[in-house]
Amino acid sequence: MEKVKCECGHVNPHGTILCESCGRALTVEAQKEKLHDMRYEGSARRSQTYNKSIVDKVWNFFSSVKVGVWLIIITLIASSIGTILPQEMYIPQNRPAKDYYADVYGVWGEIYYSLGFHDLYDSVWYVALIALIGVSLVICSIDRVVPLHRALKNQRIVRHPTFMEKQRLFSRQEIQTYDQDVEKVKEQLEKKHYKIREENGNILAEKGRFSRWGPYVNHIGLIIVLIAAMLRSVDGMYIDEMLWIREGETLEIPGTNGEYYLKNNKFTVDQYDKNDNSAVFKDALDKAGAVVKNYQSDVVLYKNENTEGAKPNLKEVTDKSIRVNEPLKFENFAVYQNSFVQDEPKAMEFTLKNKKTNEEIGDVKIDLWEQQEVYDIADGYKIELLGYYPDFDGFAENGEPKSKSPVPNNPAFLFKMISPEHKDGEVSFVAIRQTIEPLGDTEYKMAFKNFETLNKSALTIRKDLTLWIFGIGGLIFMIGVIQGAYWNHRRIWIQKVGDEVYLAGHTNKNWHGLKREISSALEGTSIPEPLDRKK
Amino acid sequence: MEKKKKRLMIRTIILAILVLAVGYTLYSNLTQQSKGKITEGEKAPDFVLTDLDGKEHHLSDYKGKGVFLNFWGTWCEPCKAEMPYMEKLYPEYKKQGVEILAVNVGESNFQVKKFVEQFELTFPVVIDEKKEVQKDYNIVPIPTTFLINSEGEIVNAKPISKSLTEEEIRGLLDQIKP
Numbered sequence: 001m002e003k004v005k006c007e008c009g010h011v012n013p014h015g016t017i018l019c020e021s022c023g024r025a026l027t028v029e030a031q032k033e034k035l036h037d038m039r040y041e042g043s044a045r046r047s048q049t050y051n052k053s054i055v056d057k058v059w060n061f062f063s064s065v066k067v068g069v070w071l072i073i074i075t076l077i078a079s080s081i082g083t084i085l086p087q088e089m090y091i092p093q094n095r096p097a098k099d100y101y102a103d104v105y106g107v108w109g110e111i112y113y114s115l116g117f118h119d120l121y122d123s124v125w126y127v128a129l130i131a132l133i134g135v136s137l138v139i140c141s142i143d144r145v146v147p148l149h150r151a152l153k154n155q156r157i158v159r160h161p162t163f164m165e166k167q168r169l170f171s172r173q174e175i176q177t178y179d180q181d182v183e184k185v186k187e188q189l190e191k192k193h194y195k196i197r198e199e200n201g202n203i204l205a206e207k208g209r210f211s212r213w214g215p216y217v218n219h220i221g222l223i224i225v226l227i228a229a230m231l232r233s234v235d236g237m238y239i240d241e242m243l244w245i246r247e248g249e250t251l252e253i254p255g256t257n258g259e260y261y262l263k264n265n266k267f268t269v270d271q272y273d274k275n276d277n278s279a280v281f282k283d284a285l286d287k288a289g290a291v292v293k294n295y296q297s298d299v300v301l302y303k304n305e306n307t308e309g310a311k312p313n314l315k316e317v318t319d320k321s322i323r324v325n326e327p328l329k330f331e332n333f334a335v336y337q338n339s340f341v342q343d344e345p346k347a348m349e350f351t352l353k354n355k356k357t358n359e360e361i362g363d364v365k366i367d368l369w370e371q372q373e374v375y376d377i378a379d380g381y382k383i384e385l386l387g388y389y390p391d392f393d394g395f396a397e398n399g400e401p402k403s404k405s406p407v408p409n410n411p412a413f414l415f416k417m418i419s420p421e422h423k424d425g426e427v428s429f430v431a432i433r434q435t436i437e438p439l440g441d442t443e444y445k446m447a448f449k450n451f452e453t454l455n456k457s458a459l460t461i462r463k464d465l466t467l468w469i470f471g472i473g474g475l476i477f478m479i480g481v482i483q484g485a486y487w488n489h490r491r492i493w494i495q496k497v498g499d500e501v502y503l504a505g506h507t508n509k510n511w512h513g514l515k516r517e518i519s520s521a522l523e524g525t526s527i528p529e530p531l532d533r534k535k
Numbered sequence: 536m537e538k539k540k541k542r543l544m545i546r547t548i549i550l551a552i553l554v555l556a557v558g559y560t561l562y563s564n565l566t567q568q569s570k571g572k573i574t575e576g577e578k579a580p581d582f583v584l585t586d587l588d589g590k591e592h593h594l595s596d597y598k599g600k601g602v603f604l605n606f607w608g609t610w611c612e613p614c615k616a617e618m619p620y621m622e623k624l625y626p627e628y629k630k631q632g633v634e635i636l637a638v639n640v641g642e643s644n645f646q647v648k649k650f651v652e653q654f655e656l657t658f659p660v661v662i663d664e665k666k667e668v669q670k671d672y673n674i675v676p677i678p679t680t681f682l683i684n685s686e687g688e689i690v691n692a693k694p695i696s697k698s699l700t701e702e703e704i705r706g707l708l709d710q711i712k713p
Contacts, residue, residue, distance in 0.1 A: 055547050095676060127564050131557040138553060230556065233563040252667060311583075371645035388646055391610065403610040406642055 010154065013147070018042025020154040023163030035533060036166040038506055041155075043147035063143040068136040075129045082120035085112055089119075134226040141219045152209060157199040159504075161497050169505035169515065169530040178496050181525035185494065188521040194492070202495040212508065214484020221477030228469035239463040242338065247454040250302070250314070253335070255461050260330065261302040261314055267340055267455035270294040295337050297322045297457040301330060322459065332463045339458035345408040349450035350430070352377055352417060355443060361419075363449060368408040380420040383446070387414035392431050399438075401429065417444045490514050494527070501527050573672055575692045579604070579683045580671040584638065584661035587648050592636065592661050595687070601633040601711025602683040603704075606663075606674050608640045609650045613698030614678045618654045620701040624708060625658045632685070632713040634658070640677060641666045685713035 004012045010021035017030045020043060025031040036042065045063070061067060085105060088097050097118055101109035116123030164170060175181070179201065186196055186203060194205035232238040239255035243262070250263040270293045274285040285291060298321050306313035320328040327334040345368050352361040362377035368390065375383040392412035393404035401412060412431035418424075426442035428435060435445065490507045492514075507514040511532065519529050573579070579602075581594045594602070605621065607614035618637075625635050635658040639647045644662065651660055663669055672681065678698060682690040690710055699707070 053543065055543060055550060058550060059546050122564060124561060124565060127561060128557070131560055135553045135557065138549070142549065227556075230560045233560060235563075251665065370643045373645060373648075385645065387649060388643075402612075406608055406610055406640070 008156070008160065010156075013044045013150075015044030016042065017044075018163065019160070020151045021156045022158065022160045023155075024160040025162060025166075031162075033166060035168055036163065038167075038508075040144055040148050041151035043151040045143055045147060059139060059143075062132075062136045062139040065140060068133065068140055071129060071133045071136055075126075075133065078117075078120065078126060078129065082117050082126075085109065085117070087118060087120065130226070130229075134223060137219050137222060137226075141216050145213070145216045148212065152212065155204075157197050157204040157493075158202045158495060159493055161495075161502060164493060164495065164497075164502045164504040167493075167504035167506055168511070168534050169518070169532055170503065171528045171530040172497070172500050172502050173526075173528045174499050175501040175526060177526055178501055181501075181527050182494060184525050185521050185527065188523070189492065189517075192517055192521065194490075203493070205492040205494075206490070208487040208489045211484055211487035212489045214480050214482075214487075216480070217483055218477055218480025221473050221475070221480055224473030224476060225470055226473075228466045228473055231466045231469065232464075237465045239333070239461060241461040243335075243459045243461055244456055245297075245459065246344065246456045252304075252312075253333070253461055255463060256333065258312065259304055260317075260333075261304060261312060262335070262459075263300040263302065264457055265298040265300065265319075267297050267342075267457040268294070269340070269342065270296070295324055295340065297337055297459065299328060299335070299459075301328060327462075332465060334462050336460040336462060337457070338460040341456040341458075343453040344456050345411065345451065346454040347452040348411060348448070349452065350446040351449045352381060352383065353445055353447045355445050361444075364446070365452075366413065368411055380418075382418050384416040384418065384425060385413060386416055386427070389413070389431075413446075415446055417442065417446065419444055488513065490517070492518060492521075503527055503530050505530055573681065573689055573694065575689055577689050579681065579687055579689050580668075582663075582668045582671065584663055584668060586659055586661045587644060587651065592659055594636075594683075597634050597636070597683075598687055599632070599685050599713060601685055601708070601713055603628075603633060603635045603708055603711065604672075604681040604683055605635065605637045606640055606669065606672070606677050606679045607637055608677050609642055609646045611677050615654075616698045617678060617700075617704065618656065620699065620704050621658065622654065622656055623701065624704055628708045628712075629658075633708050633711055636661065638663050638668060640669055640674065680707070682707055682711050684711050 004014060004016055004026055006012060006019035006022060006024055006026060008019060008022040008024065010019055012020050012026065017027050018024070018036060018041065019026055020041070023036075023042075025033070025036070030036065030042065085101070091097060091100050098113055101113040101118060103109075105112065112118060116125065120126050165172075182201065182203060186198075186205075189196060189205045192207075194207045196203055196205045198204075241254040243251060243254060245251050245262065245264040247264055247266055250261055252258055253260040253262050272281065272285055272291045272293045274282045298319070300319045301317045302314035303317050304312040305315055317330065318328075322328050322335060322337050324337050327336045329335075347365050347367045349363055349365045351363050353359065354361070361381050364375045364377060364383050366372075366375070366385070366388075371385055371388050373385055375385070377383065387401060389401045389403040389412040390408040390410075391403045391405040392410045393402050396402050401414065403412075410432060412429065412434075415428050415430060416425035417428060419426075421443060426437075426444060427439045428437050428442055428444075428446060430446050430448075432448075488507050488510045490513075491505065493502070493504045495502045503518075505514050505518055511534075515530075515532065522529055579594060583591050583593050585591050594604075603621070605617075607618070621635055621637070628635070637656070637658060637660045639660060639662045641663050647660060647662055650656075672679075673694075676696045678696070680691075680695040680699070682695075684690050691707075695707070
């Protein structure tokens with residue numbers, strides 16, 4: 001590949017538009033321009049120089065900003081399509097997602113499912129798109145930052161007059177007092193923190209060059225964020241699970257591979273009491289009704305000492321009251337209060353009564369989750385449980401009671417009541433507000449006495465070892481934004497060309513600011529203020 | 536020329552790193568998705584559950600035998616429908632080294648006992664009290680059946696989630712004869 005040697009003697013890489021050193025236009029197009037395109041300083045973007053091997057071709061493809069922008073647009077469109085139907089995590093969990101989408105949304109739902117829109121953020125092609133954006137980001141940046149750095153490092157103080165003429169801010173004029181005027185301008189620019197370099201009485205004043213690296217610093221931040229996102233899919237780096245746990249229950253904590261168990265002793269919801277001594281809130285509470293003060297799960301954390309074996313061997317580690325924003329923390333895990341269900345059926349209490357005398361023999365409490373076959377009451381009196389139907393839903397054709405689910409929404413029981421008078425027992429079917437005596441009238445009955453409930457708490461189990469990487473990425477991202485947004489790279493060239501003074505200015509943004517600085521620096525000199533030729 | 540080579544090398548290295556990173560992300564994404572999904576040819580997740588007599592049943596104890604693993608519940612009508620067929624074919628296939636193992640999806644001992652008595656089941660019935668085995672096998676609807684061969688591998692391509700007829704059960708049991 002040919003190098004381009006400029007008339008000034010500097011050797012530029014192939015594809016350079018403006019000489020890195022003196023700024024002379026090296027291409028016919030650039031020579032014809034009225035104003036130079038100063039993006040990337042007219043340097044040779046590396047992609048434009050080679051197109052030989054497959055590696056170069058792939059490189060050049062991703063180096064194009066156009067490709068990058070298209071990748072982002074496609075991702076945006078895909079993301080918006082993903083919001084049209086509910087995502088998989090929000091649909092009912094009791095049947096396969098595939099059937100659900102097909103049944104509810106028809107053919108469109110089937111297509112939606114088969115293309116992976118139902119679980120968009122985990123679908124392979126979506127992840128691939130994001131990854132390609134990352135690739136584009138890396139290659140675009142490398143391809144631009146290296147030549148830009150070269151061009152800024154190699155720039156000479158004295159520029160070719162044509163370079164000066166083709167700057168947006170430019171003026172030229174015959175002048176007698178060049179040396180003393182330049183001295184004055186230098187002084188004033190130095191006060192404005194310009195770095196001034198001088199060569200034969202020509203000067204280049206420059207400040208804020210580091211702001212040119214802002215976008216690339218920003219890209220590094222983004223890439224770190226993408227790496228963090230990638231690490232989330234590495235085993236053990238990230239866990240986000242949900243655990244529903246009843247009061248009294250001890251369950252394995254998901255994501256810990258059976259190493260930790262949790263017991264829920266009690267779940268409580270407290271409300272603000274308007275009769276509390278802080279009477280100031282009384283009006284507010286009257287208006288708003290009940291306001292919750294606290295959601296709390298009292299739990300005990302156990303460590304399983306026998307993870308290999310079948311039966312867990314639990315050893316208490318700690319106990320804790322989990323409140324909103326006050327998680328239980330252990331190792332890298334945090335257990336948060338997430339949701340709850342109050343007053344789930346727990347047990348039903350009945351009294352065995354003599355129908356005629358109304359004499360109460362005794363009580364029986366039946367746990368709705370764990371029943372016994374026989375409940376002893378007193379001498380000669382006992383209850384045999386023949387059947388339990390947690391969600392009673394009428395009788396089958398053969399007369400057998402049916403339950404439509406395992407959840408005790410409508411518990412029903414088939415009892416055999418054994419008493420001294422009836423040693424073989426009397427059979428009674430008892431459901432809520434319904435008693436049937438299938439084998440004839442009975443002398444005794446099971447009278448409903450009490451309904452016991454319990455609460456169920458939902459906890460979020462979270463482990464995230466990638467969070468700090470996201471933090472660092474975000475911080476670097478912001479540094480890049482600030483660097484590029486609050487500083488500008490400003491340059492002012494003043495040269496003597498024959499009897500004339502040439503002045504040119506360039507900035508990457510905020511031209512107004514540059515103009516003001518130049519005009520105040522030129523005060524008291526006969527160097528004319530530059531014109532903005534883009535207006 | 537030296538420089539050109541160097542540049543090509545740098546590009547190749549950077550692209551290789553990017554390809555590796557993207558490839559790894561996609562790979563781990565894919566494997567994570569198939570996690571929890573039981574697929575054909577895979578080793579059946581082992582478990583230990585107790586039956587009504589308190590006897591522990593390890594799945595690994597059945598190595599060398601085919602296992603017809605059936606998840607069921609007492610309220611589930613299609614489960615009730617297929618139970619008698621399973622019971623009928625059980626003695627015949629047990630002799631041929633095929634075991635039927637019925638996993639109740641976490642109901643009370645009482646309910647399971649009454650059910651077993653009612654249907655006079657003789658094959659082992661265990662209770663998945665903590666619902667951990669259901670999670671391992673990703674059970675959503677019941678009844679769902681898995682076929683496990685004598686090597687302890689899943690034979691069926693997809694979980695069989697329907698009420699089976701006697702003929703269907705016979706066909707499935709034939710598949711896992713050692």
